[in-house]
Amino acid sequence: MLPIFVIIPLGGAFLIPIIAKFKEEWAQVVANLCAGLLLLFSVASIFWLKTGIKVYDVGGWKPPFGICMVLDGLTVLMLLVVNLIGCMALIFSIGYIKKYTAPKLYYTLFCLLLVGLNGVVISGDLFNLFVFLEITSIASYALVAFGTEADELEAAFKYLVLGSVASTLILLAIGMLLGHVSTLNMADISRSLNFSTSKELILYCLALFMMGFGLKVALVPFHAWLPDAHPAAPAPMSAMLSGVVIKTIGVYALIRVVFNIIGFTPAISSLFIWLGIISMSVGVLLAIGQWDFKRLLAYHSVSQIGYVIFAIGLGTPLGIIGGLFHLFNHSLFKSLLFLNSGAVEYSTGVRQLDKLGGLSNQMPVTSNTCLVASLSIAGIPPLCGFWSKLIIIIAAFQANNIIGAIVCILVGMVTLASFLKVQKYAFMRKAEQAISSIKEAPFSMQLAMVVLAVLCIAVGLFFIPFVDSIIKPAAATLLEGTGYAKIILGI
Amino acid sequence: MSLYLLCMVLFAIGLYCLLVKKNLVKKIIGLVITEYAINLFFILLGYRTGGEAPILSKDVVVTNFVDPLPQALILTSIVIGLGIMALMVAIAMRIYEKYKTFDINEIRRLKG
Amino acid sequence: MREAGMSLIVKRITKITVSLIFLFGVYIVLHGHLTPGGGFAGGVIIALSFIHLVLAFGKEVALKRLSESAVSIIESLGGLMFWGIALLGLTAGAYLLNTLPKGQPFDLFSSGIIILCNIAIFLKVGAGLFSIFIAMAILRIPEVDNKENR
Numbered sequence: 001m002l003p004i005f006v007i008i009p010l011g012g013a014f015l016i017p018i019i020a021k022f023k024e025e026w027a028q029v030v031a032n033l034c035a036g037l038l039l040l041f042s043v044a045s046i047f048w049l050k051t052g053i054k055v056y057d058v059g060g061w062k063p064p065f066g067i068c069m070v071l072d073g074l075t076v077l078m079l080l081v082v083n084l085i086g087c088m089a090l091i092f093s094i095g096y097i098k099k100y101t102a103p104k105l106y107y108t109l110f111c112l113l114l115v116g117l118n119g120v121v122i123s124g125d126l127f128n129l130f131v132f133l134e135i136t137s138i139a140s141y142a143l144v145a146f147g148t149e150a151d152e153l154e155a156a157f158k159y160l161v162l163g164s165v166a167s168t169l170i171l172l173a174i175g176m177l178l179g180h181v182s183t184l185n186m187a188d189i190s191r192s193l194n195f196s197t198s199k200e201l202i203l204y205c206l207a208l209f210m211m212g213f214g215l216k217v218a219l220v221p222f223h224a225w226l227p228d229a230h231p232a233a234p235a236p237m238s239a240m241l242s243g244v245v246i247k248t249i250g251v252y253a254l255i256r257v258v259f260n261i262i263g264f265t266p267a268i269s270s271l272f273i274w275l276g277i278i279s280m281s282v283g284v285l286l287a288i289g290q291w292d293f294k295r296l297l298a299y300h301s302v303s304q305i306g307y308v309i310f311a312i313g314l315g316t317p318l319g320i321i322g323g324l325f326h327l328f329n330h331s332l333f334k335s336l337l338f339l340n341s342g343a344v345e346y347s348t349g350v351r352q353l354d355k356l357g358g359l360s361n362q363m364p365v366t367s368n369t370c371l372v373a374s375l376s377i378a379g380i381p382p383l384c385g386f387w388s389k390l391i392i393i394i395a396a397f398q399a400n401n402i403i404g405a406i407v408c409i410l411v412g413m414v415t416l417a418s419f420l421k422v423q424k425y426a427f428m429r430k431a432e433q434a435i436s437s438i439k440e441a442p443f444s445m446q447l448a449m450v451v452l453a454v455l456c457i458a459v460g461l462f463f464i465p466f467v468d469s470i471i472k473p474a475a476a477t478l479l480e481g482t483g484y485a486k487i488i489l490g491i
Numbered sequence: 492m493s494l495y496l497l498c499m500v501l502f503a504i505g506l507y508c509l510l511v512k513k514n515l516v517k518k519i520i521g522l523v524i525t526e527y528a529i530n531l532f533f534i535l536l537g538y539r540t541g542g543e544a545p546i547l548s549k550d551v552v553v554t555n556f557v558d559p560l561p562q563a564l565i566l567t568s569i570v571i572g573l574g575i576m577a578l579m580v581a582i583a584m585r586i587y588e589k590y591k592t593f594d595i596n597e598i599r600r601l602k603g
Numbered sequence: 604m605r606e607a608g609m610s611l612i613v614k615r616i617t618k619i620t621v622s623l624i625f626l627f628g629v630y631i632v633l634h635g636h637l638t639p640g641g642g643f644a645g646g647v648i649i650a651l652s653f654i655h656l657v658l659a660f661g662k663e664v665a666l667k668r669l670s671e672s673a674v675s676i677i678e679s680l681g682g683l684m685f686w687g688i689a690l691l692g693l694t695a696g697a698y699l700l701n702t703l704p705k706g707q708p709f710d711l712f713s714s715g716i717i718i719l720c721n722i723a724i725f726l727k728v729g730a731g732l733f734s735i736f737i738a739m740a741i742l743r744i745p746e747v748d749n750k751e752n753r
Contacts, residue, residue, distance in 0.1 A: 014682035134571045150589040179536040
């Protein structure tokens with residue numbers, strides 16, 4: 001039953017243009033129905049996994065001749081992330097989309113984005129992963145340019161050119177691997193690479209994959225598109241981009257290729273650790289001087305993804321658990337922050353922090369959820385961000401990486417400082433002009449924000465059963481490394 | 492061997508055009524040349540010495556075909572390239588409408 | 604008033620060649636499992652026959668033949684047809700399983716669902732390319748004042 005994650009949004013995306021010709025509002029209904037069904041199925045997949053790893057052969061052809069879809073621990077974690085944030089962003093869009101003039105196109109593109117994201121996560125074949133990655137990328141380029149103002153078009157063009165070059169490099173790496181082992185199934189490639197004789201080719205492919213996926217995940221030498229593209233998109237799309245897309249087509253694809261196909265060596269470990277450390281510091285230092293709300297949040301995304309890559313690069317079981325837990329938490333609180341900024345922009349029309357003020361009286365729901373998310377990203381107990389950062393710092397000390405641990409602590413303090421700045425300027429102080437006509441955001445936007453804030457608090461309070469049931473199986477599949485091949489092909 | 496090097500030369504020409512030229516349309520052409528160079532490299536991977544085109548018909552007895560799998564993969568990749576090019580040209584046309592120029596030095600409102 | 608389109612010779616020849624191009628595209632689509640080509644190449648050729656009309660006669664004549672809303676519906680129908688064929692395989696076993704009867708090899712109606720998939724892809728690709736071209740042809744950029752100073 002694995003293709004259901006791709007069938008549902010694909011049907012939705014093709015039905016919406018026909019249905020919207022008769023009644024415009026039904027496009028919203030179809031899109032939200034698709035997202036709700038996907039969320040139900042991804043919660044159900046936690047229980048499917050209890051009976052073992054599932055492999056589904058598309059078209060009845062057995063691998064390695066055919067394409068297969070795989071459901072293991074890491075897939076379940078990513079499915080939860082993708083569908084939860086997708087559903088919340090669509091509920092938020094019910095109120096937000098009134099500012100734009102073509103809702104039918106927005107919902108079609110959003111459903112195509114969900115097709116691509118779900119397809120990347122469940123694919124078991126390397127070229128299939130590339131095709132779904134391209135579907136995701138093209139849908140996100142079009143959605144970033146959705147408002148067609150001058151700033152948004154320029155940001156979309158920059159994102160488009162850089163993203164296409166990255167996809168071209170990934171395709172070149174896949175081509176080189178195909179020429180070497182003559183198969184595209186991920187388990188089969190990892191089995192054949194054990195008998196290969198040319199280490200230089202694998203190193204070259206690894207370098208190309210690092211460049212390509214590194215640009216999609218916005219690590220520091222390749223992050224130049226992110227501060228322009230994420231603020232320019234409509235707010236629910238910014239939440240999807242920063243909370244889901246860079247994790248799925250960046251972090252998930254990178255760690256699947258590096259851990260399960262090529263194998264994790266100490267050289268790759270130190271590369272990840274240094275890239276993570278540089279991303280953390282550069283991101284947060286560039287963020288603290290920003291006065292645009294969404295641009296500040298975009299730079300913080302660069303910094304927090306640096307945490308994830310640093311933790312996964314440590315290679316120890318505790319490090320990988322910390323990294324994956326921080327990935328899940330970051331998607332929760334960063335999406336919540338972007339949705340908050342969207343609500344503020346919807347009500348006041350202003351994004352600059354020094355022109356806002358005193359919103360905590362007039363927009364209570366928005367300011368309280370923003371407070372929860374800011375405390376969570378800064379790492380204040382007992383919210384979810386504190387536990388994942390604590391696990392990462394403990395793992396860094398255990399692996400004798402003192403520099404990394406100290407950088408983590410310092411970056412955490414600077415993150416706290418910059419979010420205190422956000423809270424003070426946007427919500428706490430007295431308003432400069434009399435903007436007394438500001439109302440609270442519409443009900444659908446409040447619902448999405450409240451659900452995400454409740455989840456932040458709940459995951460923080462009950463993190464031990466959460467980590468045991470969802471994060472530990474995900475870390476186990478990564479730690480198995482190239483033994484993944486025996487499980488998939490043995491079935 | 493020299494055929495693969497020529498593919499990389501084509502890739503480098505496309506990359507040069509993307510980086511150095513100042514007109515937006517010329518950058519688009521450079522990116523498209525880059526993508527097609529990679530497609531060409533992929534198809535060349537499937538060549539077998541002395542092979543025939545991999546089409547089976549009623550009266551063919553030769554069994555030395557070139558590899559058809561890369562050709563099927565590249566069909567997909569060409570379609571993806573077409574989609575990206577259409578999107579880029581549409582965005583470039585809208586940029587001309589807003590900024591009144593195609594020069595990349597003038598289109599710099601986002602900084603910092 | 605300037606007439607839309609090109610000169611008289613082009614218009615005469617276009618009236619003959621448009622149907623030939625359309626027929627050639629349909630041939631490539633239907634024989635996709637026997638000769639090279641298939642859905643995508645045939646779809647591009649059929650879209651080209653409509654673009655040929657736009658270039659020779661101007662876009663009003665072409666849009667009277669095939670209006671924009673009709674193109675949008677054809678495109679969605681093509682996608683839904685492919686989706687439906689894939690779901691049909693799901694009910695019989697696996698997703699995208701080849702369920703329809705396969706006749707003799709090298710016949711026109713052999714190989715199960717591939718011919719239906721080719722038709723679905725040709726509808727989507729042909730309509731999609733034509734609508735991209737029309738969207739770009741309709742866009743009107745306002746004239747820049749005092750062009751001599753640029």
